[in-house]
Amino acid sequence: MSGKGGVGKTTVSVNLASELARRGYSVGILDTDLTGPNIPKALGLLNAPIYATDEGIIPAEGPLKMKVMSMGLLIREGDPVIWRGPLKAKAIQEFVNNVQWGELDWLIVDLPPGTGDEPLSVMQLIPLDGVVLVTTPQEVAIMDVRRAIHMVRKMNYRVLGIVENMSYFTCPGGEKVRIFGGEGGKRLAEEENVPFLGEIPIHPKVSELTDKGLPIVISDPDNPVSLAFKDIVDKIEDMLR
Numbered sequence: 001m002s003g004k005g006g007v008g009k010t011t012v013s014v015n016l017a018s019e020l021a022r023r024g025y026s027v028g029i030l031d032t033d034l035t036g037p038n039i040p041k042a043l044g045l046l047n048a049p050i051y052a053t054d055e056g057i058i059p060a061e062g063p064l065k066m067k068v069m070s071m072g073l074l075i076r077e078g079d080p081v082i083w084r085g086p087l088k089a090k091a092i093q094e095f096v097n098n099v100q101w102g103e104l105d106w107l108i109v110d111l112p113p114g115t116g117d118e119p120l121s122v123m124q125l126i127p128l129d130g131v132v133l134v135t136t137p138q139e140v141a142i143m144d145v146r147r148a149i150h151m152v153r154k155m156n157y158r159v160l161g162i163v164e165n166m167s168y169f170t171c172p173g174g175e176k177v178r179i180f181g182g183e184g185g186k187r188l189a190e191e192e193n194v195p196f197l198g199e200i201p202i203h204p205k206v207s208e209l210t211d212k213g214l215p216i217v218i219s220d221p222d223n224p225v226s227l228a229f230k231d232i233v234d235k236i237e238d239m240l241r
C-alpha cells in the first residue's frame, strides 16, 4: 500500500511475490487496482485466458506457478473500468471469495494509490497478516504514506514496515546519487515507530523488465535491485514466521 501513486507498489508486490515463489512457497497475487490493473502486464499475462467453473474463477498462472487474479485479466486491453465504491467492493469480494486460490502460503495484495475504497474493502474482507507501505524519498510521498500508515492503524492491522523505492541511482562511475533527496523513508519509519524494510535503488532494468513481463528478481537475480528485494523478503519472512 502507499498513499501515493507511481511510487512502485506494483513493482514491489510483483517482486516480493516472485522472491517468495523462488523460495519454494506457493504464492498468490491479487491485484485490487481495478481501474489501473498493471499486474498482468508485469507478469507477462496480458493475453492469458481465464476459466470459470461451478466452484469459481480459476486464477491465471504466472511465472513460478504464481496464481494471479486481476481485473486486467477480465477486460480487454484499453477498456476503461468506470466504477463507484460499492461496485469496487463487490469486485474485490468476488476476487476473495469466488476465486479458486487453493492452498497458498502467501497472498500478496497490490493496491491502487491512496486510502480509498479498495484498501478499505481489502482491510474489511481479508484477514491480513500485515501491510507493507511503499514510498519514495520525497516529502510529498512521505506525507501521503503517513496518512496510509494511520489508516492501517485505525483498521487495527499491523504495519510490517516501510519500503523506500527509487532511493538512489548508482552512476556508471560508481557514484551514488540520491535523485529524490535524502532518506525520507527511513525517517518516516523512525517517526512512526515502524520497521524500515530497506532501500531499493533506481535501475533502468526495472522498468525494462517490467514492460517485458519479467520480474527482475527472477530474470536478473544478481541485480542490486533484486538483492534489495531479497533482503526485504528475509525481514518479512522473519517477522511472520
Ligand SMILES: Nc1ncnc2c1ncn2[C@@H]1O[C@H](COP(=O)(O)OP(=O)(O)OP(=O)(O)O)[C@@H](O)[C@H]1O
Residues within 6 Å of the ligand: 002, 004, 005, 006, 007, 008, 009, 010, 011, 012, 033, 036, 038, 111, 112, 113, 165, 166, 200, 201, 202, 203, 204, 205, 206, 207, 208, 210, 225
Ligand atoms: N526501482 C525502480 N527503478 C526504476 N524504475 C522503477 C523502479 N520502481 C518502479 N519503477 C518504474 O516506475 C513506474 C511506476 O512503478 P509502479 O507501477 O510499480 O508504481 P505504482 O505505485 O504501482 O503505481 P500506481 O500508483 O499507478 O499503481 C513503472 O514504470 C516501474 O517500472
Ligand SMILES: [Mg+2]
Residues within 6 Å of the ligand: 009, 010, 011, 033, 038, 111, 112
Ligand atoms: Mg500499481
